[in-house]
Amino acid sequence: MKIVVCIKQVPGTNEVKIDPETNTIIRENVPAIINPFDTYAIEEAVRIREEIGGEVIAITMGIPGAKDMLKEAISLRIDKGILLTDRKFAGADTLATSYTLSKGIEKAGEFDLIICGKQATDGDTAQVGPSLARNLGIAYATDISKIIEIKKDSIKCLKITDDGYEEIEIKLPALITVVKEINMPKLPSIKSMKVAEKSEIEVLTFHSSGADESRTGLKGSPTQVRKTFVPVHEVKNEMIEGTAEEKATKLSEILIKLKGVD
Amino acid sequence: MASINIIEDKCVGCRRCVAACPFNAIEIIDKKAHIGEKCNLCGSCVESCKFNAIDFQRDEVKIGDLSIYQGIWVFAEQRYGQLKTVSLELLGKARELAKTINVKVTAVLLGHKVEPLSKELVAYGADEVLMVDEEWLNDFNDHIYGETMVNLIEEYKPEIVLIGATAKGRSLAPHISSTIRTGLTADCTSLSMDVEKRLLVQTRPAFGGNLMAEIICPNNRPQMATVRPKVFKPLEADYNRQGKIIKLKKEPIEGSVKLIKNIDNAEGINLSDANIIVGVGRGIGSERNIRLAQELADALGGTLGSSRPVVDIGWLPYSRQVGQTGKTVAPKIYIACGISGAIQHLAGLADIETVIAINSDPEAPIFKIANYGIVGDVREILPLLTEKIRESKK
Ligand SMILES: Cc1cc2nc3c(=O)[nH]c(=O)nc-3n(C[C@H](O)[C@H](O)[C@H](O)COP(=O)(O)OP(=O)(O)OC[C@H]3O[C@@H](n4cnc5c(N)ncnc54)[C@H](O)[C@@H]3O)c2cc1C
Numbered sequence: 001m002k003i004v005v006c007i008k009q010v011p012g013t014n015e016v017k018i019d020p021e022t023n024t025i026i027r028e029n030v031p032a033i034i035n036p037f038d039t040y041a042i043e044e045a046v047r048i049r050e051e052i053g054g055e056v057i058a059i060t061m062g063i064p065g066a067k068d069m070l071k072e073a074i075s076l077r078i079d080k081g082i083l084l085t086d087r088k089f090a091g092a093d094t095l096a097t098s099y100t101l102s103k104g105i106e107k108a109g110e111f112d113l114i115i116c117g118k119q120a121t122d123g124d125t126a127q128v129g130p131s132l133a134r135n136l137g138i139a140y141a142t143d144i145s146k147i148i149e150i151k152k153d154s155i156k157c158l159k160i161t162d163d164g165y166e167e168i169e170i171k172l173p174a175l176i177t178v179v180k181e182i183n184m185p186k187l188p189s190i191k192s193m194k195v196a197e198k199s200e201i202e203v204l205t206f207h208s209s210g211a212d213e214s215r216t217g218l219k220g221s222p223t224q225v226r227k228t229f230v231p232v233h234e235v236k237n238e239m240i241e242g243t244a245e246e247k248a249t250k251l252s253e254i255l256i257k258l259k260g261v262d
Numbered sequence: 263m264a265s266i267n268i269i270e271d272k273c274v275g276c277r278r279c280v281a282a283c284p285f286n287a288i289e290i291i292d293k294k295a296h297i298g299e300k301c302n303l304c305g306s307c308v309e310s311c312k313f314n315a316i317d318f319q320r321d322e323v324k325i326g327d328l329s330i331y332q333g334i335w336v337f338a339e340q341r342y343g344q345l346k347t348v349s350l351e352l353l354g355k356a357r358e359l360a361k362t363i364n365v366k367v368t369a370v371l372l373g374h375k376v377e378p379l380s381k382e383l384v385a386y387g388a389d390e391v392l393m394v395d396e397e398w399l400n401d402f403n404d405h406i407y408g409e410t411m412v413n414l415i416e417e418y419k420p421e422i423v424l425i426g427a428t429a430k431g432r433s434l435a436p437h438i439s440s441t442i443r444t445g446l447t448a449d450c451t452s453l454s455m456d457v458e459k460r461l462l463v464q465t466r467p468a469f470g471g472n473l474m475a476e477i478i479c480p481n482n483r484p485q486m487a488t489v490r491p492k493v494f495k496p497l498e499a500d501y502n503r504q505g506k507i508i509k510l511k512k513e514p515i516e517g518s519v520k521l522i523k524n525i526d527n528a529e530g531i532n533l534s535d536a537n538i539i540v541g542v543g544r545g546i547g548s549e550r551n552i553r554l555a556q557e558l559a560d561a562l563g564g565t566l567g568s569s570r571p572v573v574d575i576g577w578l579p580y581s582r583q584v585g586q587t588g589k590t591v592a593p594k595i596y597i598a599c600g601i602s603g604a605i606q607h608l609a610g611l612a613d614i615e616t617v618i619a620i621n622s623d624p625e626a627p628i629f630k631i632a633n634y635g636i637v638g639d640v641r642e643i644l645p646l647l648t649e650k651i652r653e654s655k656k
């Protein structure tokens with residue numbers, strides 16, 4: 001089975017420090033990591049390959065530095081990494097990102113399954129997976145927590161919903177997005193780290209991707225960020241003091257009052 | 263191609279742009295700002311510059327006639343013949359927005375045997391209900407519902423489409439927007455109308471809520487957004503309101519994803535809909551003690567959430583996990599019991615009116631964001647608190 005995983009480089013922490021003078025954010029020296037949800041996507045793809053054979057390719061659209069992340073993915077036992085990078089891709093919203101990824105995936109040839117993370121922790125949109133599937137004209141299912149059965153042309157999965165789970169069957173080729181519950185990612189081994197070190201990452205630029213300029217980057221993005229700001233939380237911070245009994249009484253009164261406003 | 267450049271003569275190296283850049287892409291070299299490859303062309307720096315030293319050129323985009331798109335749509339999500347509260351909340355908001363630009367509010371209702379719900383939608387603010395009631399729409403399916411919505415949008419051309427940011431809504435919305443190739447803003451927490459430009463101004467959190475972004479979709483229609491449950495209030499239902507109910511016949515659509523069976527949570531609760539969540543952290547100490555939190559939740563009519571370690575140890579299922587790799591929740595009241603308040607946990611707390619923290623460590627970071635705090639042992643406080651709440655009900 002040929003599997004493509006889509007992975008994204010995100011800042012290692014969402015902690016935003018605020019410069020008290022300018023009231024703006026400081027984001028210096030934040031390390032970049034593989035989007036946490038995408039590590040489950042990688043593990044699941046590798047798990048399937050180890051079970052039934054095939055090939056796992058990871059693809060990312062990002063800055064040239066994202067090559068390091070693809071090498072890390074190779075240390076996590078994927079077979080090959082593809083980086084889509086070009087100034088023309090910059091400023092992409094989820095629609096332009098998924099279009100660009102779809103061009104990269106088309107270059108990589110036929111596939112059976114695409115696995116994405118549920119969402120990326122920088123934007124938390126959860127849109128790139130479904131949108132990518134639409135661009136490729138294939139079916140998709142989101143929030144997959146377990147692959148129950150894999151057949152040649154279909155998979156049976158559990159999908160997390162707001163109300164519990166759904167057991168579903170998906171015809172291949174298709175795209176799924178996965179949640180943390182699906183597996184426990186293994187750590188790289190010394191051997192796989194060595195393989196990663198020596199690996200070559202395939203780079204696709206705007207030209208080699210064959211993308212249409214009007215659909216990539218800022219130009220291909222219907223949404224525009226008009227402004228960003230750091231939210232000011234005016235937290236009323238009240239510590240409740242007293243004996244345990246007194247604390248519980250005071251808090252219960254607060255709770256009853258808060259609930260009452262319903 | 264769009265471009266962004268520093269006008270060196272004007273730049274004084276004040277670093278404001280460095281601080282304003284969400285992507286950490288600007289450096290000061292020899293007292294002048296330099297924009298590096300991490301730049302995402304978001305334009306945040308342009309506004310921060312007091313010296314007009316940043317030249318930002320967006321591309322000219324050919325715009326079709328947008329004025330043929332009119333009216334505000336709300337996707338009416340239902341399950342087992344019951345409407346999701348978020349759809350009613352959206353109708354209220356849609357009414358408010360519609361008034362500013364003088365258009366109709368339309369609820370779109372898809373499903374099987376859902377006709378009775380159309381009156382409810384009118385009562386909560388819809389001027390019109392577009393209803394497709396067919397057996398093949400019985401189970402929610404991204405593709406089948408998505409294609410039906412696409413067909414309707416192409417036929418009726420609304421200018422705004424609002425969908426609840428439930429698990430289903432977040433999965434359905436990108437199907438529609440990317441098929442039509444329009445913009446979609448996820449998980450909005452505030453919506454307003456720029457009446458002059460006739461633009462929907464969509465505010466959403468990014469970076470786990472540490473940054474807010476105002477997003478617009480100037481050149482494509484419809485303007486689409488998913489909106490978090492509980493950020494807006496539904497209107498008072500008025501069953502005397504009049505609305506037009508339009509029943510449409512559509513040809514069946516097939517999908518490649520088949521539902522085999524629903525496995526609903528026994529309790530029938532759902533973290534995203536909960537008004538009160540009692541969050542359990544590692545500080546609860548043992549699986550047995552979970553009961554203490556459950557009893558408080560029951561007394562308050564709330565539900566249990568948890569931090570990640572509690573799920574990883576196996577004390578509670580993953581469906582309870584709140585945070586970056588779990589669920590995002592927006593109850594009115596969140597009671598964190600023995601939770602330290604790690605940034606990844608807080609990333610799952612969206613727009614909560616009141617956060618209450620109970621923790622034995624006075625230095626725990628959770629106290630920084632808590633409205634009310636108790637320093638103490640959860641194992642001692644919880645039973646007392648539950649008892650007080652129960653007493654008050656008598
Ligand atoms: C990529 C990534 C993703 C993550 N995603 C998530 C996520 O989605 N959700 C999440 O929650 N975490 C997530 N984490 C983990 C997160 O960083 C924290 O480790 C976790 O939230 C801590 O959980 P906790 O507060 O229950 O435990 P701890 O940090 O161990 O805190 C326990 C707290 O209980 C207090 N305590 C102990 N005994 C008592 C007592 N008897 N009475 C009262 N208080 C007591 C202690 O003072 C302490 O503050 C993630 C981490 C990473 C790296």
Ligand SMILES: Nc1ncnc2c1ncn2[C@@H]1O[C@H](COP(=O)(O)O)[C@@H](O)[C@H]1O
Pocket residue numbers: 006007008035037038041059060061062094097101115116117118119120121123124125126127128129
């Ligand atoms: N630039 C990107 N390159 C590769 N994959 C991506 C990119 N952006 C998003 N994805 C994939 O889409 C998922 C959802 O991302 P998002 O829609 O940004 O929340 C991620 O978990 C990745 O699997």
